[in-house]
Amino acid sequence: EVQLLESGGGLVQPGGSLRLSCAASGFTFSNYGMHWVRQAAGKGLEWVSSISATGDGSTKYTDSVRGRFAISRDNSKDTLYLQMDSLRPEDTAVYYCAKGPGSSAFTPSDYWGQGTLVIVSS
Amino acid sequence: DIVMTQSPDSLAVSLGERATINCKSSQSVLYSSKNKNYLGWYQQKPGQPPKLLINWASTRESGVPDRFIGSASGTDFTLTISSLQAEDVAVYYCQQYYSVPFTFGQGTRLEIK
Numbered sequence: 001e002v003q004l005l006e007s008g009g010g011l012v013q014p015g016g017s018l019r020l021s022c023a024a025s026g027f028t029f030s031n032y033g034m035h036w037v038r039q040a041a042g043k044g045l046e047w048v049s050s051i052s053a054t055g056d057g058s059t060k061y062t063d064s065v066r067g068r069f070a071i072s073r074d075n076s077k078d079t080l081y082l083q084m085d086s087l088r089p090e091d092t093a094v095y096y097c098a099k100g101p102g103s104s105a106f107t108p109s110d111y112w113g114q115g116t117l118v119i120v121s122s
Numbered sequence: 123d124i125v126m127t128q129s130p131d132s133l134a135v136s137l138g139e140r141a142t143i144n145c146k147s148s149q150s151v152l153y154s155s156k157n158k159n160y161l162g163w164y165q166q167k168p169g170q171p172p173k174l175l176i177n178w179a180s181t182r183e184s185g186v187p188d189r190f191i192g193s194a195s196g197t198d199f200t201l202t203i204s205s206l207q208a209e210d211v212a213v214y215y216c217q218q219y220y221s222v223p224f225t226f227g228q229g230t231r232l233e234i235k
Contacts (some may be wrong), residue, residue, distance in 0.1 A: 035224075037172075045164070045172060045215055047224040062223040096171055106219050108162035110183065112171035 002026040002111040004097045009116030016087050020116060022080040022097030030054045030075035033100035035109050036082050038093035038118075048095070049082065053103035060105050065091075087120045094118075124148050124218050128227035134235040141203040143230045145216035150197055153220065159194050160220035163201045165212045166229075172215065176201065208234065 008020040022034070036048040049071040052058040059071050070083040080097055094117050098109030125148040135141040151160045159179035164172040174183050176192035179199055189204040203210055211234060216227040 044229045045166075045217070045226040047217070047226065050224065060222045060224075101177070106160065106224075108174055108177045108217065108219055109164075109172070110174045110177070112173070114171060 002099065004099060004111060004113035006095065006097045006113045006116035009095065009118045011119045011121065012087055013122050014087060014089060014120055016120070017083070017085045018087065018118060020082040020084065020095055020097075020118075022082075022113060024078045024080065024097075024099070027099070029073075029078040031103060033103055033105045033107050034071075034073060034080045035098040035100060035105075036071060036080075037096045037098055037109065037112075038091075039096070039115075040093040043093075046093070050100075050105035051080070052105045058105055084118070087118075089120050092118060092120050123223055124151065124221055124225055126216055126218055126225050126227040128214075128216060128230050130230060131228070132231040132233070134233045135203075135206045136235045137208060138205050139235075141206050141210070141232055143201045143214050143232070145199040145201070145227050147197045147199070147218055151218045151220035159199070160218055161192075161194065161199050162217045162219065163190075163192055163199075164215045164217065165210075166215065167212045203232075206232075206234070 003025045005023045035050045050060045068086045094115040096115045097113040099111040100107030101110045161179040163176040166172040179194040180192040191202045213229045
């Protein structure tokens with residue numbers, strides 16, 4: 001059974017940093033592209049970032065986080081990360097980790113974690 | 123950026139009746155060499171993460187009831203629920219994964235009439 005377990009969320013002041021982690025199990029993590037998607041309270045879904053499977057590790061970002069967030073993966077630990085720096089109040093959201101059905105970053109998200117809440121506030 | 127526009131924003135349908143949700147992309151999401159539309163449909167119930175129902179515009183995910191049907195015509199995409207069940211109450215989103223940023227539609231809230 002595919003499982004994705006996010007952690008690392010919490011309350012942080014504007015300008016601060018957080019690192020989200022997503023522990024994967026139930027599939028061969030290194031074979032699949034992975035995604036981060038966020039959802040502000042009462043709002044819709046917003047794609048944040050994606051990374052391809054092992055190989056070139058191609059990374060993609062939405063414009064509003066490029067240069068502030070960094071996606072990475074440790075295939076030896078079956079773990080996906082999102083390093084978030086220079087956080088802004090508008091980054092407040094539930095952050096979901098999601099798996100793609102293939103090795104590319106250009107895929108939908110076929111399995112999702114339960115999400116971790118990030119609150120950016122003073 | 124590719125803009126995904128869903129209609130309607132909300133929809134109320136009687137049990138057993140057909141529900142139709144539309145999604146229009148501002149440009150093509152068809153990968154010609156693969157003849158695939160890079161378009162997915164998700165269902166999100168309150169307090170839960172989204173669930174992928176349909177990918178490549180019309181391919182139903184394993185375990186998804188066959189009352190969920192995805193179709194495409196150019197840049198217009200449709201999710202049809204052929205006979206609404208009570209458990210289908212949710213917000214539905216389309217998403218293109220053809221080009222970065224992988225944009226979602228604004229969502230369509232489906233309720234029982």
